[in-house]
Amino acid sequence: MAKDTPLETAPDQLPSPEPYTAPSSHPASPAHPPLSRSSDRSRGWLLFDAIVDRASQTTTSPWVRDDGRLVYRPDFATLELLLGVPLRLGAPTTSGVPALALDVWLVYELHRAGFASDVVWPRPSEPRILPGPIAELVKSLPKRESEELRRRLETSKSLRSAAPSEARILGKNYEKQVDVLMSHWSTGPELMISTKRMDSSFGKNAPNRIEEAYGDAKNLRLRHPLAAIGFFFGIRSTVFSQAPMTAEWIVDLMQKLSREDDAYGATCLLPMEYSEYEGGADHDDAGDQPVEAVLEHLPAVTVREDLVPENVRTSVFLGRMIQQVLSATPVTHHVTVRERIKSASRKEKS
Template sequence: MPAEPSTKATAWAIFDRIVADAAPAGVHSNPWLRSGETLSYRPDFRVLRKLLGVPLYLDAPSTTGVPALALDVWLSYELRRAGFHPDGVWPRPTDPRIMPGAIANLLDGLPQKERQLIEHRLRRSMKGVAGSSASILGKHYMKQVDVVMSDWDTGPELLISTKRMDSSFGKNAANRVEESYGDAKNLRLRHPLAALGFVYGLRSTILTSEPDKAEWLIDLLAKLGTEDDAYHAVALVMIDYEAEAAESPDKEVDSVESAETDALFEIVDVETAAVDEALAALPDIAIRHDTVPPALQPARFLATMANRVIDISPVTRHREARRRRACAAED
């Protein structure tokens, strides 16, 4: 009997379809816009709203890692829209989610039969070559990072950590920010040239249930992005929805630090009909831009991260990202 897909495996199948539909045949829209001398980045919030609806549709608690994973999938999708190589941005849009570009190029160049054999070995045993999450060595300790651009010949070029909080604001908000501050120092001290970012997903109910806590947290996030030796950019995604999320009230979990045990890959089939049904029934999600200060807007964050990677790299690298930025459409 085939294995029943876990909540995370089902979520991945729906995430992958949303992203694939947004980029038919792998062709992404160009996010860059130009108005006079001003260059700006326009995120695809339509895709983000769909991705954020998946954990609600699946009734997935934070312990599955699925709610935070929606942010990771969107950020990696946006980096591909910016023109960075699909295999160089992790999580990738297909299994394995983490795999160096050299291995992806090797697989692409193999005959189909040989490729299938090597992919089978990758899925089963080669943890040092591919995986479901990325761990990066900082100055003092290894840290799992949610969205990564890295390869053997460059080392980390971009590192983004994400957190998601839908409830228990008073109990957990300070802890999440304090952890992120320490992680930033740890990673930045070993990888000073890498673009380092932090994205915080927060349910908008905090604005009415705990307005003082919301004010304090938003201010703290803004300050987190002004340290010279910490994050280059910080973003706040204010998530607004009516349905009650399936929450684990006493514990918040990162997408890569899920309490649900991960194999290297979960080899299961999620039926196409199940994905179609999910897409037709995704709940309505809104993004509250009006409550987020300019310094924490996702558009500014994505522009800062993409520009930093491009600007500190040799002109021979990231050619498609450079071309897309140079060919920005007039707004």
């Protein structure tokens, strides 16, 4: 896979700011009901959706000028809110909610970049996994029929293959569950991002996570050589103080994972700084409160990108992933993203 494309190696080639329009398929949510005492994952989704709804109304384009260069500037404020959700709920790693916060944010960023919401999964509304053509069918039907089909897609076991609970992609040798996926029946997978999160036991867990990531990259790349494949690793910042040698080893391997043509096109290491949530019984009380009330008291989380090299930071990661998608598709695909690049070029010349 070619890696010396202009946008990958020169941040000054990235597109400049344009007004951001929230995905039209995302339901408006001016007010949310109280959280039910359902699973951590269900409660997490309610809070994630509310955060993204709110951010989508005020966010700007990710492309900005910095010291004469055009770069991708991620919305860390929204990310830090999303990362506070699993802490507020007391959701354990096994619930999937801590890693899901990363998935939701990456999808949100791809929407900010201009990719259509119906082809990037998980979608911003139920069903979370739904092929684009089926989503278009749902939207094209009269309201009553559309609501009935949506209900059946969400509840009917016989339609599980059309709207599965997770995205699974066949690699060279085995199927792999992909956390963030952009795909369409006409193109196949165009972008695949595997997200991992590690908050403790760094010396014990880090080798397993890295080995899994390396094997997954080879498996997917050998069947999908043109797809943009990335690895996004969220790690608690305490690793840099508690296990500095382990931290250095992780940083080194994260950089090396994107150097092989048959592995990842980009990797990102995201340090997250937070304190243990001291809400005590509030973990359970969150189920009785309106979503807005819970969002007003999320634990503080800070992204610490200053702890890692530039080539594994989110700005570089997202820029590379987006450019790889554009480089592997005709100009008639992802027109909105391309138009923003053209618009940025015209503004520079003027």
